[in-house]
Amino acid sequence: MRILVTGGAGFIGSAVCRYLVRETGHEVFNIDKLTYAGNPASLKAIDNDPRYHFYKADICDAAAIGAIFDEVQPDAVMHLAAESHVDRSIVGSRAFIETNVLGSHVMLEAARRRWNGLEGEAKAAFRFLHISTDEVYGSLGPDGLFTEDTPYDPSSPYSASKAASDHLAIAWHRTYGLPVVVSNCSNNYGPYHFPEKLIPLVILNALDGKPLPVYGDGSNIRDWLFVEDHARALLTILTTGRPGRTYNVGGRNERTNLQVVQTICDTLDKLRPAARPRRELITFVTDRPGHDHRYAIDATRLENELGWRAQENFDTGLEKTVRWYLENEWWWRPLRDGVYSGERLGLGAEEEKR
Template sequence: MKLLITGGAGFIGSTLVRSALAAGHAVVNVDALTYAGDLANLVEVATHPAYAFEQADIADASAMAAIFDRHDPEAVLHLAAESHVDRSIDGPLAFVRTNVMGTAVLLEAARAHYGQLSPDRAARFRFVHVSTDEVYGALGPDDAPFDERSPIDPTSPYSSSKAASDLLARAWGRTYGLPVIVTSCSNNYGPRQHPEKLIPTVIFNALAGRPIPVYGDGRQVRDWLHVEDHAAALLRVLEAGAPGETYLIGGDAERANIDLIRTICAALDRIRPGNTPREDLITHVTDRPAHDRRYAIDAGKLQRDLGWSPALTVEEGLERTVRWYLDNDGWWDALRAKGFAGQRLGVTA
């Protein structure tokens, strides 16, 4: 199929682009190339004959219409989003513009395109809207994990904007008949993740001998999903998912932030020993406002209905992730030179 992937120069999006091309799909990557999007993430496929890139803002209606007309895609996987909680607290309106208005504009462009497809092509068309478990709010320590029936209860401007975009996607499916599928994933990690996120910050600061900042007591719990497993799940949803359905994608790997950080420090000590244990660099800082205590996902529906399950354990995935960053100094040196690594922005999860 020819896939239109939004946000394809970002961390998750670039992994999906590479996975889709490897699976035999053609890909049109639409990305505005904000701070989190980088074509260096796609250097291996930049000249692939089935790959095309369009630099455009999803909130630009004329640009989206032109891209649909020019490329005539057979499916959309919508990942473009502002996604960092701390940034949403500091500047919420950018999140509303991209995540809410941008999604609405893209849905309208997809609806116009879908309406002129032949019956056979329309029957195969899909709009996969990629979201987050954060739209469900927070869990208590003994609560059952989120599933597809969990109520929407977002906390931050980021999660609220994603919840709004989810509702818009479902409305375009119910009102206009657009074949929409919604997915919500747990915390992703892996190669090429922006240095503002937790795991890259831990690695960068630990290697530099700088303090590793941890919000509060560090006992916030997240379910960790390797980005390659997420990409595989999205392609499976595209292939076999039912329009109108929601699928939760999780790694079945709940870990407290502080325990995850200690695991990363131990891996670095083993692979690239230093003079002192990296765990000694852990520094607790003031917690952020309304910090959700626990997320967890029950991915049973996806496993039962579509036969997907994560291929990597969190231990395997973290080992591979640490080794990738150690072996790819050039990738993150360029971002570090821009001032991203080691900032306060990296303490969250």
């Protein structure tokens, strides 16, 4: 199968590309703009594989995307490209609207043109998988889980932009018949994670003996999903999911932010002992505006209908992640030194001017 992947140089996208090429043998065509979070080094393992192809392009550029579709003639699309950091969206929402909403519109229209030109089995088999987040559902109370029927209630510019793109994707199915499937995932973690996100930030700050910032009192809860489990889930949804349907992907690993940070500290102390326990580096900081308290995914539909199961629990996945960062400084050191050094984001009170 010829699969067009957008955002394939990002964290989840690169995991998808590596999985598709190394484990399944599908031919992969990666479109990525290579913003600060897109890193070609994340694709080093497959860069020379003849089944992998890279296109540097902006998904908002309709002409460029149309030309790529004409050249590639994909059998399926996995749309992951997105601005994805909540804190950055607080001070710079415009880029999130442009990429996540307008860019998704460009992709849907290009896919619709491709699909309309197909016939017979090729047309019946074509799929557009729109990959999204559980943040579109807003915040849970102490009980309950997000299901595919949970009403949307986004809290941040990031989650609002993703909610809008989800609605576009489903509308293109209902209005035009485009065979769209949507997935909403919980928080991902694992190798090649850009160091602005919680888990890699804490790992690298702890290695450097820097403070480990925890928002508020650390009681905010997230459901954690190992990125390689997510990559497997996405291919399952692409190939066996039902058009017009949404599938939630979660790891059933709820942890408070404080528990996550403490577990990282303990894991690092075990694998690379320091002069003092790294828990002493934990620092509580002012909470993020509009910080959702709890996310938790019910993945029953994906598990029962499509047969997917997560292979990693949080403890095994986190130890694999910490070991990867300890063993792969070649990947993260250039980012840490030249792109993002660990400073707090999202503190600006006003929209950045562009």
